[in-house]
Amino acid sequence: MGRAPCCNKNGLKKGPWTPEEDLMLTNYIQTHGPGNWRTLPKNAGLQRCGKSCRLRWTNYLRPDIKRGRFSFEEEETIIQLHSVLGNKWSAIAARLPGRTDNEIKNYWNTHIRKRLLRMGIDPVTHAPRLDLLDMSSILRSAIGSVNPSFLNLQGLLSAQALMNPEFLKLAATATLLSLKNDHNQNPLNLVSQVQQQFNNSVGNCQVQSQVFPNQFQTPTESNNMNNGLSMSPDSSIPSYLGEHNYLNAQQNQVDLLQDPELVHLLNSANQNIGYDSVLSTPLSTPTPLNSSSTYVNSSTEEERDTYCSDVFKLEIPESLDISDFL
């Protein structure tokens, strides 16, 4: 469509607002209400476009705006909501009284995002950034220990799945397992274990054949996933929360999920992702919605397929040197 910017008209002022302009706008809205934003500046005697007036009012002049630093609780809520809603700033702002979407967006970009990055957490996925680790060694441990002859084209294609954050976690798990396991153990057992762990992570999603080529699918000789390691679903706890905070966060999440307005937002946000409604997440076993253990209780094949296709949206970052596992 390409509408012309509303401020292209001659004589309309741009840039920072003066106190006089603020006063004129505030007085007008308090007297008449905003009404039609396009006609407002003319009626209020302002040399501004309606859009600029609306932004100034909603982001700065509105009387119910809370200014000042974000509290810890607000910050925690923002992180939680962002993990579910993504960059839906207006939806996040709707859950934080007195805060504007613009303010939250700025705070995210200047504070929270940077802090998460420093902590090695991907601010987009909220997952630990295993890509910062030595990927080649992880991949070698996860795949390379298997007979190299298995690494044919199909194997390489399947290795792309390793770039999925969920599977990256499992690759790390595999590394730990390989260190723990008896060196004489059949390497295929390792794959089986990782596969089983992966299956646990994605619920009833039938994805094994996409992740593991047929030749990797061997009967599991040992279903013991412990091997002295904690393999509980809690492995998906975001590291920045810590166990204690995570429990609190989970409780908060449950509370949030009891909010019908938020539930509507969540469902809207998840429509394109294909998750089943977040309401299907058993509240008795709260689960981080962004985690590998997100429940997939989709009732239809189509929904499961959609989810699976998103889980395995395969992309190889340029930074990954795939020659390491060729």
Added chain:
DNA sequence: AAGTCACGCAACCGCTCGCGC
């Protein structure tokens, strides 16, 4: 004291959506 740099925030831009004609 002057210059440089990094940061935070207000404001703008471009786009989409919803509605009325």
Added chain:
DNA sequence: GGCGCGAGCGGTTGCGTGACT
């Protein structure tokens, strides 16, 4: 159904300010 318009949203920009050299 197509079009124009208003409103809203998310990404980006640019300026002011404080810290640092």
